[in-house]
Amino acid sequence: MEFFFRPRGIAVVGATASKGKGGNLIVLNLKKGYFGPVYPVNPGYDEIEGFTCYLSVSDVPDPVDLAIVFVAAHMVPQVIEDCAQRGIPGVMIQSAGFSETGTTGAALQEKIRQTARETGIRLWGPNCMGLVDVPSQWIFSTVTPTIWDTGLTPGNVSLIAQSGMLAGAFLIDLISHGTMGIAKVCSIGNKMDVDENDLLEWLIHDPDTAAIGLYLESLTDCRRFMALCRSTPKPVVILNGGKTAGGAAAAQSHTASLSAGGALVAGAMAQAGVITADGFYQLADFSRTFGMYAHLPPRTGNRVAVLTYTGAAGIVSADIMDRHGLELSQFRDTTLETLQTVFPEWMPPANPVDMWPGIILNGSKKTYETAMQAVCADPAVDAVFIHCFAGGFSLEVDLEKMADTAREAGKPLFCWISGERDRVYRFQKTAQPLGVPVFREIMRAVECMGMLLNRPCPKIETDPETAAEERIRRLTQDPRLAVLASNTGELDELVSKQVLKACGIPVVEEKQVTFFEEAQRAAADFGFPLVVKGMVAGVSHKTESSLVHLGIASDQDLASAVTTLQQTMEGRGRILIQKQVPGKIELVAGFVRDPRLGPCVMCGLGGIFAEALNDTVFGVAPLTLADALAMIDRLKCRPMLDGYRGYDPVDKNALGRILVILGDLGCAYPDIREIDINPLIMHKGDPVAVDGLVVLA
Template sequence: MPSLDALFTPRSVAVVGASRDPRKLGHVLLRNLLEYGYTGQVAVVHPAEPELLGVAASRRLTELAAPPELVLVSVPGDRVLGVVREAAAAGARALVVLASGFGETGEAGQAAELELRAVARSSGMRLVGPNCMGVYNSHRCLNGSYFWDLPRIPGGISFVSQSGAYGGLLFEEARRRRFGVAKFLSLGNQVDLTHAEVVAYLAEDVETTVVALFIEGVPDGPALRAAVQRTAARKPVVVLKAGRTPAGRRASRSHTGALAGDAEVFRALLTQAGAVVPRETEEFFDLCLALASYPTGIPGPEGLALLTISGGPCVIASDACEELGLGVPPLREETRARVRALIPPFGASGNPVDMTPQMEPERFGACVDAVLGDEAITGALAINVGLDEPEFAQAFVEARRRSGKPILACVAAVPQIQQVFEAQGIPIFPSPERAARAYAALVRYARARLACAPAPEPADAARTPRRSRLLASRGREPRVLDEVQAKALLAEYGVAVVAERAAPTADQAVEAAAALGFPVAVKALRPGLLHKSDRGGVWLDVPDAPGVRSACGAIRERFGPEVGFVVQAMARGRVELILGGRRDPSFGPVVLAGLGGIHAEVYRDVALRPAPLNAGQARAMLRELSAAKLLGAYRGSPPLNETALVEQIVRVGELLVANPEVRELDVNPLIAGPDGCVAVDAVVLLEDETAQGAAAAPRGHGGEKALEMAEA
């Protein structure tokens, strides 16, 4: 991607907005560029100054002797558009707008961003920002950012952050823990260049061994997912997502909306693409550090050794390993005999191995070699608090070299040991729990790399979904289908639904029940009436006509005289599932399947995939459920009809793709058995025109408009 070479490895850089005043950010920007040793051509543009910081200044970009490859813009927001136009006219290939005051301020700022994008794309110039902190490349001594006094430790971790301030946290963490940074880019408002394009570039970058992303909003979820999937096949991708609050869940009235909120969709789809998705900043940096040392992860959890010089931290590590599912197996008797011969008599020779502070330093090497030579051991945690013997660290370095087995360390108050581990690329963590969590994450990552899903197959041309006739014939209101309408929509796409009849009156309900055959289910029927079972609106196994009349009377007493009824044949099956979908503002239509019924939101055992999906992907959803064993033969019961379940999942995906006004869709429960499955209850929420437009907006983030639904 040559256009991003101009951003990360430019042969010439022009600074617009530099200042002689050291308090001004423009001064900081130029000073950083010069002081970090950038060897390319540097130009300064200033309307009045003849030179700044020893660099001759030109009045305009178009007056430079040659077009600059990269332009850094640090001027007030109202001057930015003019500078961008001038940069395009001068032939610049990339431009970073560090100024703020654009889309984050409201409609006027968003309109200005559209103009910036139009200029950049019409000229072929790539634009970063606005509202960002700049670009950094340690291997090329390029500091085109507002960050000063950065740690100069070249490394393999490249960070791409939507937040500029988060970059400051990154560099402080790098300084404190002494890990190397390859590249840093603050994307800001992503008017032109997005995470997806930068990830694709870094996939090919030989200086980058780990790609780390901090994301707030996602303008193009499918593009990001595709870029992550291609990159994760070659190198680790670690993604931290901000904005995990339940605001979107509070706006959802369906089970699907509650189970598949924005954060759940993001985590599921990026994890399926091969990314590592931590939940917090501490874990984010820990995993970046661990993956920089072990970019393919650690295969197999069954053989972790814990070696320490004191018992307390090792007990904590043991507890953490057990909670994380990491195997800490006992050593073979031959290994224990070798260890006992080396450690003091009051040490521990099992696993954990406590070498004690009284261990003779020259024996550390033989002891660690013995443990890592055990066939049951596949890796180790080195734990040391307060005994600063360099021989301790060197023992692990040499044992790793000889055995090829991975080692992570938890050390504190031992500067000499820390220096050895850092120099040899053994990642260090400040607590036993964090070291164990990082090891477990490396194990999961190695497993995920092997199971990383292939790119989605194209939809079968014979199954290209058409627009729903039912939805095409509807007016604008109401925006919530009643249960009968929802099932009619599902039936259009081949989803099996229970036999039922709508009945406006109790007499008609009795007639419907007689026609369907007793026993029956009687439910309240009214648009916008959701979660009926929680509110006394569902009567099951009604045995006869008097029972139907009684159920209808109770329902009207609860919901009022205007409520109608739906009478259904009783469906029989072995397992209650949930099948649904929602239109995610970043990733588009997403299908959900999992354990259902009235406790669906308690179990939270669901799988997610983007729509459309094929049979193989639907089958994979079922198999990744924690309750997957319930779908097979169980305690003498025959297995569920997996083929029928897969077909229903695929068809819900087709429905979502064909009908963009469907905001959320719930089939709960979908009753499944050996002979097939049937939708017993359904909810469909429709988007209004305003919300549809917002969902399609290029920025792709912000609040989702809640539907107004009358439940009273």
């Protein structure tokens, strides 16, 4: 990839002298910043923007590592062949008119891809806006040259965007508002060859990049993406514009039906430690926060001191902090004593620190600086959130001095700014090189603070890959699982649970019966209460089909249930007698084979509410126990699992091991399409599978 980012010479195929045209904008941008040789290619000109123009790529002299192509789509295949013959290793195709336009364009794109396969040439694009490298002042793009007028502010955040226009427009927006410094912006378009993983791998090793943000509409290879993200301490933030729903097609289990709408991708990102954004500016704000505090280790504490000039903003900040896992610091006595020196006697200081009375007495600079020094010296403070106003009310502050105080104390400083438009803009421009993230909304500031301070520590793999391979190998050799190789389609509940039990998953005591007398003998063995179920081929959801009878407490109840089921099934099915397992918490656990992600595991709130409430999390198999425990901790119902209000605390390790087993089983047997355990009842805190379904291809 080096020839894309550090080319010794660049050919511009489709260069033109016509002002405002893409082929001219590329040359102008290269002229302004790139210091290597530039070779315009167009048979209609002798020179363009002071550069000698060449008839064809084959005429371009050395050195040339990169060709930027901006010609009509139908001309691109020949250009790529010419570049390959010339020995140019990399091509950025910024032309549009390919797979994004329909079948004709897709065929054209495939023809070009075939040339790349045969020749080894690397292709970036098409339908993209190329690369902007701000520290080097290199713009390999058709982005308007007015970007130079806004001031290319170097920073340590790099962005990868699948959308071409978004990359250019968003870059200009971020730079012109003075809130963010940029290292590199990579617009990759249709990802014909070079994809997000190639660029991510390069940026991970890029010394200019400390944090990476991505806007993607699809993941080319999610597993490689996850591996790259887990391999680096650099924070990765993603805004995913396209959700995987293929796993829900023709779903026969709760597990598969709950996998739609991006839940699988969200689970994969969480498993890899990737931060997910919901909008473009949130993506930018998360990324710049990580960039400014790239040196800060994860989980440094969540106690925040709030310094405000208005009590109302302090109250709102505290309310929002609670929703983002942050706490108000409980100041030490020495901190309160220092604050009192700039407060009136009648007002004892507290957190949030309402500094307005102190400002009236001592002025804003002294009050802010005294408060800043006091809270930064307090070991009970992990971060500081200051509220500033620009343009009136005598509220000027020395931001540089406060930033130095926070930096020396090793505590991140966040700022909310309001006031006159021009003064606010200058304040933001001042804050950016100081490494202080400034926000126009309290909510976004607190959101970013919570994201930074509560970022999970990198997982140390307690279960190495070789251990997972050995577990999976043992499953493939287990004779009790031969049924998985000799059947197709749905396995009935009894056989499904026999498979689960053979793998080490606890299952309910049960017997299959045909007649009432057999049911009586089962009842004598198990004891009441019982559950009586009907098993009919092709019926997965028994409750909805009136095939489940709970709370059977006597022989009379048992006879009635058996008779009713025999009538409902009309002699087509079989009857299952189970010991009724008491438990307040019902979960669902399962496996699904996703078309893109492959083997995946799910856990969530189960029973009849599984699809109604949709409290589910996903992970990509095989899992480590640490992965499984992290999945469980992402559930909204987690307080229930911890023993909330009389609930028995759940043995999370036992639950985690079930999730690991489900993933291993799916990896061991490629014909398994779905596994569904619903419900997985927590009996005295221990998980027990009381219903199960295995679906084979």
